[in-house]
Amino acid sequence: xxxxxxxxxxxxxxxxxxxxxxxxxxxxxxxxxxxxxxxxxxxxxxxxxxxxxxxxxxxxxxxxxxxxxxxxxxxxxxxxxxxxxxxxxxxxxxxxxxxxxxxxxxxxxxxxxxxxxxxxxxxxxxxxxxxxxxxxxxxxxxxxxxxxxxxxxxxxxxxxxxxxxxxxxxxxxxxxxxxxxxxxxxxxxxxxxxxxxxxxxxxxxxxxxxxxxxxxxxxxxxxxxxxxxxxxxxxxxxxxxxxxxxxxxxxxxxxxxxxxxxxxxxxxxxxxxx
Numbered sequence: 531x532x533x534x535x536x537x538x539x540x541x542x543x544x545x546x547x548x549x550x551x552x553x554x555x556x557x558x559x560x561x562x563x564x565x566x567x568x569x570x571x572x573x574x575x576x577x578x579x580x581x582x583x584x585x586x587x588x589x590x591x592x593x594x595x596x597x598x599x600x601x602x603x604x605x606x607x608x609x610x611x612x613x614x615x616x617x618x619x620x621x622x623x624x625x626x627x628x629x630x631x632x633x634x635x636x637x638x639x640x641x642x643x644x645x646x647x648x649x650x651x652x653x654x655x656x657x658x659x660x661x662x663x664x665x666x667x668x669x670x671x672x673x674x675x676x677x678x679x680x681x682x683x684x685x686x687x688x689x690x691x692x693x694x695x696x697x698x699x700x701x702x703x704x705x706x707x708x709x710x711x712x713x714x715x716x717x718x719x720x721x722x723x724x725x726x727x728x729x730x731x732x733x734x735x736x737x738x739x740x741x742x743x744x745x746x747x748x749x750x751x752x753x754x755x756x757x758x759x760x761x762x763x764x765x766x767x768x769x770x771x772x773x774x775x776x777x778x779x780x781x782x783x784x785x786x787x788x789x790x791x792x793x794x795x796x797x798x799x800x801x802x803x804x
Contacts, residue, residue, distance in 0.1 A: 609794065610716020616793045621650045624699065625790045628716025634737035635711070637704045643711075644700040648692045657688040672763035686761055693757050694779060698750030706745045709735040712790050727787040731780060751779035 610628025615621060623646050626632060635643070647653065661683035664670060673682040699710040713735060715726045734744040755775035759767040 610714040611794050612714060619652050621647055621652055623647060624711045626711050626713045628714040634709060640703050640710060641700040644696045647695045653691055657684060657691055661687045670763060670766055672765060690758060694754040697753045698746050702750040703746040707737045708742060708746045709737060710746055712787055714791060723791050724788060727791040728784050730787050731784050747783055752776050754779060
């Protein structure tokens with residue numbers, strides 16, 4: 531029995547390291563099968579940028595850079611930049627800067643444009659100046675003299691301006707689907723730009739982007755001249771006086787277009803504004 535115990539002790543000592551090593555291997559394999567192995571975290575390429583922020587090398591990044599470049603004003607665009615007013619007083623709401631395309635105006639927007647030109651403080655001031663001129667020259671003797679006469683000149687002059695604005699900028703353009711705004715040419719020589727400004731009295735842009743005869747200006751001023759027969763004295767009525775009034779309105783429209791065309795140059799060169 532003693533010898534048998536010694537033999538079992540020797541076998542146990544010899545076999546114990548192998549049993550321990552085999553159990554260790556089984557445990558390691560079991561841990562790997564149960565997900566004990568860590569998943570490597572992919573490292574982002576330094577050239578691809580951080581997540582959510584496209585790099586300049588990607589297609590999205592290039593698109594964003596292109597949009598930023600397009601948004602920067604170009605030198606040729608800066609030459610024809612219009613302002614809301616000319617000489618800080620005269621309304622210039624209908625002028626569009628050179629090389630600029632705008633969506634068409636709705637009927638509501640055309641009436642809003644005409645309203646702004648009609649109720650602007652400069653409209654009351656300009657009507658007062660023209661009324662004073664007519665009163666001083668006694669151009670319509672039936673209206674009388676004194677402050678009462680000046681008042682008669684004033685409200686008729688203001689009515690001419692309001693009806694002209696609504697006929698040429700709202701009513702007729704809404705019917706003919708024309709754009710009542712003035713699109714600045716902004717480049718070329720003096721005679722070319724002057725000819726362009728004069729031609730805009732008879733040629734205009736349509737709501738669809740094409741070109742058309744300027745019914746808004748021609749017919750609108752004719753309607754304004756015809757309407758004035760309703761509130762001027764008999765000596766200022768009739769076909770001859772209506773045609774004369776229409777010609778005066780067309781002349782004013784042509785001069786206004788020339789002033790709008792060259793206002794960006796006057797502002798930039800004379801007043802050193804960029």
